[in-house]
Amino acid sequence: MSVAHSDEPLIEVEDLRTYFHSEAGIAKAVDGISFAVRRKKTLGVVGESGCGKSVTARSIMRLIRPPGKIESGSIRYRRGEETLELAGLDPKGRTLREIRGAEIAMIFQEPMTSLNPVFTIGEQITEVIRLHLGAGRGEARRRAIDMLNAVAIPSPHQRIDDYPHQLSGGMRQRAMIAMALSCHPSLLIADEPTTALDVTIQAQVIRLMRDLQREFEAAIIFITHDLGVVAGIADEVMVMYLGEIVERAPVRDLFRDPKHPYTQGLMTSIPSLNGARKQRLPVIEGNVPSPFDLPRGCRFHPRCAHASELCRERAPLLLEAAPEHHVACHLQDPELA
Amino acid sequence: MVPAGLLLVTFLFGLFHFIPGDPALLLAGDNASAEVVEGIRRAYGFDQPLPVQYWTYMKKVLQGDLGVSNFSREPVTALILPRIFNTAQLAFWSMGFAMVVSLILGCCSAMFWNTWIDKLITGIALLGICTPVFVSGLFGIFLFSVKLGLLPTGGLDSWRSFVLPVVTLGAFQAAVLTRMVRASMVEALGQDYIETARAKGLAETAVVFKHALRNAMLPIVTLFGLGFGATLGGSVVTETIFTWPGLGRTMVESILSRDLPVTQGALLLFAFMFIGINLVVDLLYAAIDPRIRFDAP
Amino acid sequence: MSIVSRFKRDRVGLVSACALVGLYLVALTAPWLAPYDAGETSLREVFRPPSAEHLLGTDQFGRDVLSRVIVATRVTAKITGVAVLLAVVLGTCGGMYVGYVGGRLESLVMRLTDMLLIFPTIMLAIVIVTIAGPSEGGVIVALGLSQVPKFIRLARGVTLSAREALFVEAAKAVGAGRWHILRRHIWPSISSPIIVQATLSLPILVLSASGLSFLGLGVQPPTPEWGAMLNESKDFLRTSPYLLAGPGLCLFVFVLASNLVGDALQDALSPRASSEG
Numbered sequence: 056m057s058v059a060h061s062d063e064p065l066i067e068v069e070d071l072r073t074y075f076h077s078e079a080g081i082a083k084a085v086d087g088i089s090f091a092v093r094r095k096k097t098l099g100v101v102g103e104s105g106c107g108k109s110v111t112a113r114s115i116m117r118l119i120r121p122p123g124k125i126e127s128g129s130i131r132y133r134r135g136e137e138t139l140e141l142a143g144l145d146p147k148g149r150t151l152r153e154i155r156g157a158e159i160a161m162i163f164q165e166p167m168t169s170l171n172p173v174f175t176i177g178e179q180i181t182e183v184i185r186l187h188l189g190a191g192r193g194e195a196r197r198r199a200i201d202m203l204n205a206v207a208i209p210s211p212h213q214r215i216d217d218y219p220h221q222l223s224g225g226m227r228q229r230a231m232i233a234m235a236l237s238c239h240p241s242l243l244i245a246d247e248p249t250t251a252l253d254v255t256i257q258a259q260v261i262r263l264m265r266d267l268q269r270e271f272e273a274a275i276i277f278i279t280h281d282l283g284v285v286a287g288i289a290d291e292v293m294v295m296y297l298g299e300i301v302e303r304a305p306v307r308d309l310f311r312d313p314k315h316p317y318t319q320g321l322m323t324s325i326p327s328l329n330g331a332r333k334q335r336l337p338v339i340e341g342n343v344p345s346p347f348d349l350p351r352g353c354r355f356h357p358r359c360a361h362a363s364e365l366c367r368e369r370a371p372l373l374l375e376a377a378p379e380h381h382v383a384c385h386l387q388d389p390e391l392a
Numbered sequence: 393m394v395p396a397g398l399l400l401v402t403f404l405f406g407l408f409h410f411i412p413g414d415p416a417l418l419l420a421g422d423n424a425s426a427e428v429v430e431g432i433r434r435a436y437g438f439d440q441p442l443p444v445q446y447w448t449y450m451k452k453v454l455q456g457d458l459g460v461s462n463f464s465r466e467p468v469t470a471l472i473l474p475r476i477f478n479t480a481q482l483a484f485w486s487m488g489f490a491m492v493v494s495l496i497l498g499c500c501s502a503m504f505w506n507t508w509i510d511k512l513i514t515g516i517a518l519l520g521i522c523t524p525v526f527v528s529g530l531f532g533i534f535l536f537s538v539k540l541g542l543l544p545t546g547g548l549d550s551w552r553s554f555v556l557p558v559v560t561l562g563a564f565q566a567a568v569l570t571r572m573v574r575a576s577m578v579e580a581l582g583q584d585y586i587e588t589a590r591a592k593g594l595a596e597t598a599v600v601f602k603h604a605l606r607n608a609m610l611p612i613v614t615l616f617g618l619g620f621g622a623t624l625g626g627s628v629v630t631e632t633i634f635t636w637p638g639l640g641r642t643m644v645e646s647i648l649s650r651d652l653p654v655t656q657g658a659l660l661l662f663a664f665m666f667i668g669i670n671l672v673v674d675l676l677y678a679a680i681d682p683r684i685r686f687d688a689p
Numbered sequence: 690m691s692i693v694s695r696f697k698r699d700r701v702g703l704v705s706a707c708a709l710v711g712l713y714l715v716a717l718t719a720p721w722l723a724p725y726d727a728g729e730t731s732l733r734e735v736f737r738p739p740s741a742e743h744l745l746g747t748d749q750f751g752r753d754v755l756s757r758v759i760v761a762t763r764v765t766a767k768i769t770g771v772a773v774l775l776a777v778v779l780g781t782c783g784g785m786y787v788g789y790v791g792g793r794l795e796s797l798v799m800r801l802t803d804m805l806l807i808f809p810t811i812m813l814a815i816v817i818v819t820i821a822g823p824s825e826g827g828v829i830v831a832l833g834l835s836q837v838p839k840f841i842r843l844a845r846g847v848t849l850s851a852r853e854a855l856f857v858e859a860a861k862a863v864g865a866g867r868w869h870i871l872r873r874h875i876w877p878s879i880s881s882p883i884i885v886q887a888t889l890s891l892p893i894l895v896l897s898a899s900g901l902s903f904l905g906l907g908v909q910p911p912t913p914e915w916g917a918m919l920n921e922s923k924d925f926l927r928t929s930p931y932l933l934a935g936p937g938l939c940l941f942v943f944v945l946a947s948n949l950v951g952d953a954l955q956d957a958l959s960p961r962a963s964s965e966g
Contacts, residue, residue, distance in 0.1 A: 116591055121506075147596050156593035163591075168584035173606050173682060183592045218682040234592075396804055407820065522945040524896050526903045526919055527937040533923075534930050545926075625809030629900050633923070644904050647819050655819060662812060670807045 063133055064091035065274045066115065066159075066242055071128035071142070073107075073114045075346075082346040084110040084123070086298035089373075094241065097268065097275040099289030099306065101282055101321065105343055107298040108278045112244045115276075116161055117146040132242075134158065157187035160235035164247040166227035170219040176203070176230045177215035180237055187238045202233040205270075206263060225256035229263070236267060243268075244276045249284055261287050282321050286310060294318050297346065297354040300373055304380040314382040316359050353385065361386055400663050404656050405449045458660070459653035461646075468657040472639055476661060478548060479627055479638035482557055486630075487623045489562030490569055491616060497566070498573025502581055503600050513570065520567025525626055529560040529633040546635035553634075561630045565623050572615045576608040583607070610681050617673030621666050695957040702953025708946040715759060716766035723756035727913050736929050745935040748918075749925060757913035758935040764914050765943065768829055769894040773887050775833030780840020781883055785871050787841070788848030799845065802838035810835045810897050815906060823906045832897055836890050843886050847879045885958050888951040892944045899940055915940045 073085040085107040092098045100108045113119050115130055130141040132154070144151045163169035171179060180202060181195035190198060196215070203211035206229040219227055228248060235243060245264070249257040265288055268275055277288055285292055285306070292309045294302040294317065302315040313319045341358040344350055353371050356362040365385050373383040416433035424432075433439050437448055452459070458468035501513040536556060537545040543552050580586070581604045589603040590596075628640030635641070643658035645651075678684045696702055715722060725743075731751035739746045745754035787795040805813065810832075817831035851874070899916030901907035908914040910921075915936035922932035 113587075118587060118590055152593045152595060154593070155591055161588075161591040163584060163588060165584055169588045171585040171589070171603055171607065173610075173680070174603075175682075182594075186593060220683050231588075399804070518945070518948065522892070522941050522948060524900065524940060524944070526900065526916065527933070527940060530919060530923060530926065530933055531937070534926050534933065538927050538930070621807060622809045625811045628811065628815065629903060632904055643815070644906065647815070648823075648905055659816060659819075663808070666807045666809075666812070 063093075064131075065094050065133050067091040067129075067131040067133075068111075068115070069129045069131070071111070071114060071130065072126040073110050073119055073123060074126050075123045077122055080347045083298050083349065084346060085114060087128070088295070088298070088300050090293055090300065090303065092242070092274045092276060094274050095268065095272050096290045097277055097288055099285035099292040100276060100278045100295060101280065101285055101292060102295035103280060103343055105297075105346065106295040108295050109246055110298075111295075112161065112246050112276065112278055115141065115244060116155060116159060117141060117144065117151055118161075119146075132159070153187070156183050156235075156240075157238040158240050159242045159244065160238070160240040162228075162231050162235045162243065162245040162248045165251050166224060166231050167219065167251070169231060170227060172219055175216050175218055176222070180215075180230070180234045183234060184237050198237060199233070202237045203230065205236070205267065206230070206233045208233070225252055225260065228252060228256075228260055232260070232264065232267070236271060236273070239271050240273055242274045242276070244278070246278045247280070248277075250279070250281070257284070258287075264288065294321070297343065297349060299354060300381075300383065301355065302380075302382045302384075303373070304377075304382075308377065308380050312377070312380075314376055314380065314387050315355075315384050316361055316386070317355050353383075396667050397664070400660065400667075401450060401453050402446070404660055404663075405446055407652070407656055407659075453660070458657035461654050462651045463649065468653050471654060472642060472657050472661060475637060475639040475642050478636060479624070479631070479640060482554075482561065482630065482636060482638060483620070483623050483627050485554060485558040486562035486565060486627070487616075487620050489558055490565035490619060490623065493562070493566040494569035494573050495612075497570045499577055499600060499605065501570070501574040502577030502604075503596075505578055505581070510574075514574070517567045517570040517574075520563060521571070523564070525560050525564050525629055526633055528563065529556065529630065532556045532560055533633070546633070548637055557630050557634045557636055560633070561623060561626050564626065565619050568622070569615060569619050573608070573612055576611045576615070577604055579611075580604040580608040610677065613676050613680060614673060617669055617676075620669050624662065624665060624669075693957075696953060699953045699956065701949055702957070705946045705949035705953070708942065709950055712762060712943055712946065713766055716763040719760045719763040723753075723759045725753035725756040727752065727756040727760040728911055729753075736925070738929070739931055746929065746931045748921065748929075748932060754918075754932060754935050757918060758915070758939055761913040761915050761918065761936065762939065762943075764825070764908060764912060765895060765898060768825065768832065768898050768908070769891060771829050772832035772836070772894050772898075773890055775829065776836035776840055776890065777883060777887050779833070780837040781844045781879065783837070784841040784844025784846075785848045785875060785879065788845035789852060789867065789871055789875070795845070798841065802841050805838045806842070810893055811900055814897050814901060815904075818901060818906045823901075823909060825908050825912070828898055828901055828907045831901070832894050835897070836894065839886060839890065840883065843882055844879055847882060848875050851875045851878045881958050885951065885954045888947065888954050891947040891951065895940070895943050895947065 068091070069089045070087050071085055071089070072083070072087055075082040075084055088107075088111065090098065100111065102108050110119065110123070114125055117125075119125060125142055128142060132139045132141050134154075139150070139154075141151070141154075170176070174182075177196065177199055180199040181190075181192070184190050184195040184198050185192070188195075188198075200211045200215055203214060208214050208226060208229050214222070214226070214230075219230075222230065228251070232248070243264075248264070249260050252260060261284065264275070264277075267273075275288070277285065279285055282292075289306045292302075292304060292306050293300055294309075294315065296317050302309065302313070302318045304314075309318065310322070313322050344354070344357065350357050352368050353359070353362070353366040356366040359366065363385070369385075371383045371385045371388065373381050374388060376382045376387045416429050416436065416438050437445050440448075456469055458472075460467050461471055464471065497513050497517070501510045504510050533545050533556065536543045543555050547553055577600075581600070583604075585607075586599060586604055589599045594603070627636075627638060628644060630636065631638040631641040632644060639658055639661060643655060643662070646654035646658060696706075729752060731747075734743075734747050734751035735749055737743055737747040737751075743753050743755065745758060748754055748757070783798070787798045813835035814828075814831040817834055818827050821827035821830050848871075898907060899914065899919070902914040902916030903920045905917075905920065908917060910917055918936040919933065919940075922929070922936075925932055
């Protein structure tokens with residue numbers, strides 16, 4: 056592969072809109088977001104629950120089920136020399152099935168419920184290997200054991216025949232990661248992979264993911280509601296609020312100089328190391344509005360301390376406030392400030 | 393199983409004594425003379441104290457002696473054994489029919505959840521559970537036997553005798569089970585691991601029939617066990633409609649003619665069949681669910 | 690009452706509830722509704738096919754089938770209604786009591802109900818009818834008792850969870866009697882699931898009641914009963930198939946309406962289950 060290619064984004068999302076239709080109206084879960092991820096890089100996606108970060112991940116995987124639907128936008132995926140438009144593929148079609156699990160893999164939040172309780176870990180890992188790599192039974196099992204070894208599961212020869220309920224939470228998530236990485240995907244989407252784990256295990260899993268990323272040269276989209284976790288793994292961070300990107304910046308810039316009031320609010324709510332971790336982000340005043348009834352103007356204005364008349368009237372655009380640092384806030388718009 | 397069996401035999405022994413009136417008089421019939429009644433009383437041991445009677449009854453049941461019919465004077469065991477086979481045939485075929493139909497329709501319904509296919513299947517199943525077998529059975533006889541002359545109205549002579557009873561009884565169970573299979577499948581398809589399976593790149597059929605069905609099988613096995621019991625229960629009515637020479641019809645006739653030894657024997661066998669089915673379901677359940685299999689000491 | 694308002698939004702449930710109420714109204718006013726005396730035989734008018742005079746025809750004794758079907762509604766409504774009531778009262782009281790006192794009595798009763806639940810309703814009913822004798826009273830007792838295990842299980846389950854709740858502890862501390870606690874504190878959380886279970890039991894009981902009559906083990910002729918009428922019509926299928934229509938259709942409608950009401954009530958009680966199912 057030439058150098059020029061490795062510099063091109065692996066995945067490029069442009070103006071993606073995913074809506075959910077119901078009797079109560081249309082919920083605009085993801086409403087016009089754009090971003091790109093390069094090889095070997097990690098994009099952190101941060102936001103409260105309901106901000107559309109999981110829907111973004113599932114839109115890329117094309118796992119959105121009715122009543123949800125990708126309304127518009129494009130998801131361009133670089134596959135060797137060609138570029139595939141994932142948003143235009145049949146979600147049950149062959150091409151997409153070949154990509155899922157093989158080239159783009161996903162790790163889910165709840166390792167207990169995300170692993171099938173009636174199949175052994177080994178059965179579930181070899182299933183992907185045999186499906187995508189066409190390996191035989193013995194070969195697939197060998198690979199599965201290698202993968203369990205790679206995610207530092209002790210005595211993988213025995214663990215491979217365990218059922219999910221026989222493993223601890225951390226071990227289950229490792230098995231999940233092993234399953235996701237078993238076909239060496241170029242993009243790994245991790246949807247809150249550490250949320251269900253306790254702090255020490257959380258740190259181990261993140262370190263593991265970083266090591267594996269280096270080894271397998273994968274790009275990662277890392278979704279979390281926890282800015283502290285993002286600091287440890289991401290190269291670039293994208294903060295979402297009510298289906299929109301409010302701020303996007305390299306990780307160091309974001310932590311040094313958060314520009315959006317919402318990001319600033321999230322920062323102050325990062326708990327200290329020994330603090331009560333379970334308290335989630337109550338620091339920002341007010342509740343997240345219903346996605347069926349979005350506020351006019353800037354979606355954050357009902358909870359923003361700096362909201363002006365302009366914020367109530369007009370939605371801000373995502374603009375580059377500093378090099379590579381994008382923010383959607385009127386306060387940061389040089390023409391208006 | 394053993395305590396249940398013991399309890400059952402005790403209950404059936406009590407059946408004689410639960411029924412108001414003198415059991416000897418009951419057995420002898422209304423017009424019997426005093427000597428005959430007295431003879432029966434002694435022959436059956438009704439003059440003995442209850443514990444002795446109980447012990448004798450227990451011993452006899454364990455030896456396979458269920459007494460003799462009041463009317464034909466045949467041993468009850470000889471009378472009902474061939475009938476069990478007929479009832480078992482009817483129940484097995486009906487349940488087989490119901491299982492196949494309900495699995496296919498239930499999975500289809502869940503797979504196409506909330507589409508017209510789902511609504512059509514749910515609608516048919518609803519109509520099915522509201523049509524008792526003695527309505528659909530009589531209608532079937534009218535249509536296929538009386539009008540079209542394709543199938544016999546009853547009895548058990550050839551494979552054609554099976555069609556109406558099996559389909560009538562099976563269809564009702566199929567309707568009941570389809571609703572339940574669908575519910576189990578919808579539940580399974582809503583689980584997180586289904587999304588994992590889809591994210592792995594599996595085809596939708598593999599997702600539904602491997603990952604979802606394998607999990608839904610746990611409740612479904614229980615439901616099928618209950619369904620098999622219900623089919624046996626339903627066979628009583630079905631046998632009466634189609635004059636099927638089975639245990640259920642024998643039992644009903646014995647109740648109507650107050651032939652208590654036959655009633656007792658038939659009930660005992662039915663009860664053991666229900667208990668047996670339940671036992672098989674428990675064993676199957678343990679075989680399917682790894683969580684039970686491994687947690688057991 | 691959110692259950693009521695949720696139920697009201699369910700159009701199918703509402704229509705079937707109306708149908709069910711309608712059937713009970715028919716049952717109540719049966720003697721006045723019936724165009725003829727249901728028991729009046731007329732040897733000159735046997736096996737008349739449906740006509741303007743006899744909408745559903747006449748049977749082998751020249752009795753008006755429509756009138757018999759209408760009067761039979763009353764029989765079925767009465768039998769199933771009383772049986773459900775019997776099951777609810779016995780099962781709920783029993784379940785609440787054993788769930789509340791716990792201990793060895795509870796485990797014994799639960800073992801017993803588990804065992805009884807293996808047997809289908811119609812089999813339990815047949816056994817009880819054998820003892821009680823085939824009659825209207827016998828059928829009511831048989832059907833009622835056959836449903837008791839279900840209510841014991843349900844009531845015990847809810848009682849167990851309610852017992853742990855703090856408010857009961859508080860009430861106990863004040864020194865309230867056992868029955869007072871059961872009635873004032875546990876009954877409120879138990880009533881909705883019991884009502885749903887009662888509605889779900891209704892179609893089963895209707896089917897079983899007519900099934901018993903069909904077998905000749907239920908209500909005895911000449912009392913009109915759908916199952917018994919169907920059994921009689923069996924012998925005349927060749928010549929007078931129209932005899933099937935009236936009782937068959939009524940049975941179907943009664944069972945359909947009660948099933949739909951049961952489903953709707955269940956959905957209203959647990960909206961999450963319905964949105965997933």
